[in-house]
Amino acid sequence: MTHPGSSPLDERGTPRAELAQATRALQDEVRGTRIDGRRARELAGIVAEVARELRDSGADDEVGRLHMGPGPVNRGQTLSPVYNVDTWDGRRMQGTVTFARFHHGSVGTAHGGAIGLWADDVLGRLSRELSEGRARTACLHVQYRASVPVGAPVWFTAWADDADGRKRELHATLEDDGTALVTVDGLFVEPRIPLNGH
């Protein structure tokens, strides 16, 4: 079984990946900085200049589609927490996810919405690994059982029940030292009318 992270579509190590990684670092530092107001304004100008150059490079929807690539770290988007798939046996995926300062909710713990975003992403990825048909998230039930730390890797497991026609029930847990922090139950459905390119 091919390890998902070893797909030839993986963007890790490319210049584009480096740009995404640098942008993640920027997001984290913007979140935490104590920089003074005058310098903050100067830096805003520099960042705006970078954004202009990227926009002028011709970003469009085709580029946006790289968001769906398989690499855990470098899908060209910087919103989702970074996660790494360590094992994949065709049915069950295990690995670690690290919520960054950018995903901070309150008192050192991850924002619940960021956890939901990650869950949708990892189950979406699992769904893509399981079959060619493109399923979409119909329902995501996230149970927050204990706080998820920021800045430290947390172990995850994601797995699938048997497919039921176009429906796939997928599950995930986040855990720390054997204690469940979050449990997720998702329903993904292959649309009756397939969406173009999705």
Ligand SMILES: CCCCC/C=C\C/C=C\C/C=C\C/C=C\CCCC(=O)SCCNC(=O)CCNC(=O)[C@H](O)C(C)(C)COP(=O)(O)OP(=O)(O)OC[C@H]1O[C@@H](n2cnc3c(N)ncnc32)[C@H](O)[C@@H]1OP(=O)(O)O
């Ligand atoms: C080894 C290397 C492999 C390389 C692989 C390469 C790439 C893979 C890598 C990466 C992918 C990475 C990451 C993925 C990232 C993100 C994934 C995010 C996914 C999303 O974020 S996606 C956006 C949010 N999502 C939507 O935007 C959906 C909007 N929505 C719809 O598009 C429709 O609503 C739809 C399609 C859901 C259903 O529409 P439809 O018309 O096809 O469904 P229909 O009515 O026929 O229902 C059929 C059966 O599903 C049941 N059913 C339906 N909906 C239900 C519900 N909500 N609750 C409970 N049951 C439900 C019915 O009850 C019936 O059940 P039954 O058959 O038993 O009666």
